[in-house]
Amino acid sequence: MYKGVAASPGIAIGKVYLLEEQETKINRDKIDITQTDTELTKYKQAVEKTKQQLTEIKERVAQKMGEKKAEIFNAHIMILDDPTLTAQVEAKIKDQQITAENAVDQVITELITIFENMEDEYMKERAADIKDVGARIIKNILGIPIQTLTDLKEEVIIVAKDLTPSDTAQMDKQKIIGFATDMGGRTSHTAIMARSLEIPAVVGLSDITQKTKNQDTIIIDGTKGIVEINPDEKALKEYKEKQQKYIQEVSELKKQKDLPGQTKDGHRIELSANIGTPQDIKGALANGAEGIGLYRTEFLYMDRDSMPGEEEQFEAYKEVAEKMGGKPVIIRTLDIGGDKNLPYLNLPEEMNPFLGVRAIRLCLKEREMFKTQLRAILKASNYGNIKIMYPMISTIEEVRKANQILNEVKKQLSEDNIPYDKNIEVGIMVEVPSTAINADIFAKEVDFFSIGTNDLIQYTMAVDRMNESLSGLYDPYNPAILRLIKNVIDASHKAGKWTGMCGEMAGEPRAALILLGMGIDELSMSAVSIPRVKKVIRSVTKKHAEEIAEKVMNMGSSDEICSYLDEELKTLE
Ligand code: PEP
Ligand code: MG
Numbered sequence: 001m002y003k004g005v006a007a008s009p010g011i012a013i014g015k016v017y018l019l020e021e022q023e024t025k026i027n028r029d030k031i032d033i034t035q036t037d038t039e040l041t042k043y044k045q046a047v048e049k050t051k052q053q054l055t056e057i058k059e060r061v062a063q064k065m066g067e068k069k070a071e072i073f074n075a076h077i078m079i080l081d082d083p084t085l086t087a088q089v090e091a092k093i094k095d096q097q098i099t100a101e102n103a104v105d106q107v108i109t110e111l112i113t114i115f116e117n118m119e120d121e122y123m124k125e126r127a128a129d130i131k132d133v134g135a136r137i138i139k140n141i142l143g144i145p146i147q148t149l150t151d152l153k154e155e156v157i158i159v160a161k162d163l164t165p166s167d168t169a170q171m172d173k174q175k176i177i178g179f180a181t182d183m184g185g186r187t188s189h190t191a192i193m194a195r196s197l198e199i200p201a202v203v204g205l206s207d208i209t210q211k212t213k214n215q216d217t218i219i220i221d222g223t224k225g226i227v228e229i230n231p232d233e234k235a236l237k238e239y240k241e242k243q244q245k246y247i248q249e250v251s252e253l254k255k256q257k258d259l260p261g262q263t264k265d266g267h268r269i270e271l272s273a274n275i276g277t278p279q280d281i282k283g284a285l286a287n288g289a290e291g292i293g294l295y296r297t298e299f300l301y302m303d304r305d306s307m308p309g310e311e312e313q314f315e316a317y318k319e320v321a322e323k324m325g326g327k328p329v330i331i332r333t334l335d336i337g338g339d340k341n342l343p344y345l346n347l348p349e350e351m352n353p354f355l356g357v358r359a360i361r362l363c364l365k366e367r368e369m370f371k372t373q374l375r376a377i378l379k380a381s382n383y384g385n386i387k388i389m390y391p392m393i394s395t396i397e398e399v400r401k402a403n404q405i406l407n408e409v410k411k412q413l414s415e416d417n418i419p420y421d422k423n424i425e426v427g428i429m430v431e432v433p434s435t436a437i438n439a440d441i442f443a444k445e446v447d448f449f450s451i452g453t454n455d456l457i458q459y460t461m462a463v464d465r466m467n468e469s470l471s472g473l474y475d476p477y478n479p480a481i482l483r484l485i486k487n488v489i490d491a492s493h494k495a496g497k498w499t500g501m502c503g504e505m506a507g508e509p510r511a512a513l514i515l516l517g518m519g520i521d522e523l524s525m526s527a528v529s530i531p532r533v534k535k536v537i538r539s540v541t542k543k544h545a546e547e548i549a550e551k552v553m554n555m556g557s558s559d560e561i562c563s564y565l566d567e568e569l570k571t572l573e
Contacts, residue, residue: 008191008222016157019149030097030098046100050136075305105134157176185203190203218230261533270500292329317379333373364398364401374405403445429450433456451503454504482553506529514545
């Protein structure tokens with residue numbers, strides 16, 4: 001049994017698919033002249049095989065994820081078809097008497113350098129594609145199997161060091177029934193993604209990739225954070241029963257999906273969902289979301305070669321607004337930086353990306369990019385109940401600058417006679433301690449707050465949210481975090497504004513008790529968490545929650561707070 005971080009609830013039982021980086025060993029020795037023909041044939045066969053693989057992937061991706069996502073593979077096939085690539089590789093094999101993989105590696109490296117030094121941004125970006133194609137050819141020459149998550153033939157549980165946003169964007173989500181990763185915590189990308197896909201996941205397992213191999217049977221208990229590899233009959237039976245029980249419980253909870261998030265004494269609190277793409281709306285509504293409290297727009301920008309244009313963004317935002325049928329939709333402006341990069345922006349490397357040019361800091365530098373997004377959001381606001389939210393705000397000047405840009409965009413739309421919601425609410429995420437402390441100052445100039453605990457905890461506790469070895473310190477129940485949250489809620493109410501929470505803490509049943517007591521107005525979470533949180537809210541009175549919050553605010557340690565809350569939760573069941 002292996003213990004990690006419980007990242008997404010439920011139980012999965014299935015076969016391991018190990019996602020591992022295989023080392024490619026290039027033979028750099030000079031070859032005998034009699035061997036050149038063999039190397040030439042190896043090269044030709046590898047190119048054919050690569051082309052076949054890419055065409056198959058392209059077709060599958062186009063079918064499942066649309067033509068747009070498949071375009072990248074066309075570009076790759078074009079590189080393969082380029083006669084100069086073949087001519088150069090063949091010349092090297094013959095003239096220098098080197099192996100096929102060595103020749104491809106040398107030619108590709110030269111091409112990458114040429115493309116990287118070009119003035120034209122578009123051409124510069126082609127370097128990454130050339131590298132990708134080169135790596136594929138070399139693997140095929142050496143007979144190393146190529147793993148791609150777009151290409152799964154049966155249901156599997158992915159075991160990996162970690163999954164990057166680009167891994168998950170490309171994967172065939174129908175076939176993946178669970179995740180287990182070495183790295184990550186509750187708020188890492190893999191964890192958030194697993195919750196949005198509603199598949200069980202355990203992360204932060206340290207070395208699970210070393211403990212298992214392809215085709216092993218694996219059990220993921222995403223509720224407890226436990227993984228079993230090749231379990232005996234007894235364990236298998238036990239977990240199958242648990243799995244059934246869990247599925248039943250979830251379906252029972254979902255039956256309450258149309259009941260409001262309301263306490264026993266009639267206090268309403270809005271329970272919303274966090275989404276990453278318009279496709280997530282289905283899960284949000286199925287779990288009874290009363291709105292979208294956080295639409296992470298960065299996924300629209302990721303895993304592609306260039307920026308999404310205004311029209312494409314407008315269509316996505318409009319789709320979300322329309323599908324939510326008048327319920328509130330909070331669109332967060334681009335949050336790139338930290339663990340999310342856009343290669344086509346060619347941003348300089350940073351020592352500490354989470355403390356760097358991230359989110360609003362980047363948007364205020366890249367004004368045209370920001371304006372395009374704001375224009376698309378404003379245009380979509382004509383089709384539903386949209387609100388705008390700026391991420392990573394740390395000073396009031398940032399709010400003012402962003403609003404100034406927003407006003408310019410509004411003015412332009414008015415001049416062009418394009419309709420938009422003139423009274424659109426504009427709020428900020430509170431995820432930097434300076435903003436939580438200065439909440440009273442911000443409350444005068446924004447319409448609402450949404451507390452982003454995923455970052456607020458990392459910046460307050462000085463703990464990297466991705467570092468599994470510090471997950472004990474990454475703690476929402478540390479009194480410092482609770483005090484900051486309370487300060488934000490109180491300051492907003494004093495100014496007649498409202499406060500929500502969209503960090504993962506919002507989806508924890510025991511947190512719901514305190515947050516309700518502190519007077520939070522909205523909780524937005526992974527859709528799967530809504531039914532459980534709703535159950536807690538519906539089983540308590542506001543008054544009782546206030547008493548709980550008051551007691552908790554007088555406690556000095558997370559341990560004390562958590563045991564008290566767990567006891568309280570038991571009495572509600
Ligand atoms: C947060 O920081 O709490 C948040 C919701 O934003 P993200 O997880 O996208 O950084
Ligand atoms: Mg954040």
